[in-house]
Amino acid sequence: MSMLIVIPATEVTAVQAEQEGPLLAYSARIAGDRARTRIVIDFDRKPDVEVRYMAKPDRIVVDMPATAFTFPNADLKPTGLFKEIRFGAMDANSARLVLTAERPAKLASAEVKEDEGGNGYRLVLDAEMVSQPDFDTLVATQSWGGGASAAVDLRGDRVATVDPAKDDEFVIAIDAGHGGIDAGAAGAETKTPEKEITLAFARALAERLKDEKGITAFLTREGDEFLSLSERVTIARQHRADLLISFHADTLRQSGIRGATVYTISDTASDHMAADLAERENLSDAVAGVDLASEPTEVTDILLDLTRRETQAFSVSMADAVIGSFNGQVQLINNPHRSAGFRVLQAHDVPSILLELGFLSNKDDEKLLLDPQWREKIASLLADAIKRYRFPVVANGG
Structure with missing residues (x-):
């Protein structure tokens, strides 16, 4: 099994988010078939993201800092490997892209590239089909630290007092x-x-x-x-x-x-x-x-x-x-x-x-x-x- 390339997320504090404002995702495109699918999203600044996998239904989840998605939903119309695509805010400091798979899939690569001329960055996600056992192994063996994913999962504690x-x-x-x-x-x-x-x-x-x-x-x-x-x-x-x-x-x-x-x-x-x-x-x-x-x-x-x-x-x-x-x-x-x-x-x-x-x-x-x-x-x-x-x-x- 090839190694997944993941862009590690850095911790973004509430103060940093307030000073810089949310990232701007201003355009997106998707192309591919039932074997391989590519998603490209353009940002005004460099996004720090984390990727993980979830089962039942099989999903690829991409967490990122607070992001304003200004492109039309139709620009990421479900295509190729994916039967449903959702993106939006999770809370004031985080956002999420959820790719629900038509068949088990993984990201063969996930890269952030600077645009020519230095005017922004592109997040390029290349997905490919895998067997169900391989996908289940990805779900079972992944581990997560204190990045965006962990922050989202712990939000239920915010009203404990x-x-x-x-x-x-x-x-x-x-x-x-x-x-x-x-x-x-x-x-x-x-x-x-x-x-x-x-x-x-x-x-x-x-x-x-x-x-x-x-x-x-x-x-x-x-x-x-x-x-x-x-x-x-x-x-x-x-x-x-x-x-x-x-x-x-x-x-x-x-x-x-x-x-x-x-x-x-x-x-x-x-x-x-x-x-x-x-x-x-x-x-x-x-x-x-x-x-x-x-x-x-x-x-x-x-x-x-x-x-x-x-x-x-x-x-x-x-x-x-x-x-x-x-x-x-x-x-x-x-x-x-x-x-x-x-x-x-x-x-x-x-x-x-x-x-x-x-x-x-x-x-x-x-x-x-x-x-x-x-x-x-x-x-x-x-x-x-x-x-x-x-x-x-x-x-x-x-």
Whole structure:
């Protein structure tokens, strides 16, 4: 097996990144076939990168410092060895390129070359097909130090220290789905990425709840950064959240379907649409280059199972409150409360719902999702639902 050429990453501190600003990746190109594929990306400055391999699905992951990707997505259209290519921010100090392979592949070479005239640098990645056993060996034998890859993997520790909530405080985790390298769906007409829409709605709800007595809301992500599904759950639990609301705006093959849907977690999906949506949402980690095999899993015992059942009952109550608040005010799909195995709803001790605000595949829903006034209306209706859930006796006039 030929040796992989890897460009070692240097540690970029937050101070350095702030002084120099992000790298600029201003153009890219790809060419090749099912045996060999070349990717070239042009930068304004020399990029320090690290390469690693991940399985199930087989991926080549290239980590780099913070980078602004200004070239069109179509310039790196999946070609040759690769069936999917993603690139974007992981957090304020790092970015990532994820190459999902059609068949097992490795980088035969990875070089940074200075452009003629000294006006920039080119990252040249030459990939070639390998056997499945050879790829599995690459995954098993690679080792990583303290570079960009390690920094990304350890981001889940950043909220480990949280001020304890007051006993009489009702804490809500507002989760804007997708982010960073994971753009989510895109509008059928405007191509607006789902990650921008979910963040706008999350901010609107947080602002609406700001002055509500006894209620404290926070965002799991406050900007365009990637969070793994387990990170979102961990952030909610570390803040001792009493409720998690995760915003999404997906697409469907049937462009005529529109309206809002509220999902809760269950082992068995309520219907095919719920199952398909959960499967797509649960792949967010994979497309961003997260090693799913390293994700923590909870050990099942009797007490944990009892807690989970109680939490699920509370989740259903919140779903009913949202549907009641939306009824007659916001269009809902048929059977608006559905369920499936969403990983972002898996906290055994935090009641959680996933709210599909509408479908970006429907032009009427897309217009509403981009309308600031409609966004404020949704925030107000959700605030009413939260108060009905939090204070059921008062909300019902008891």
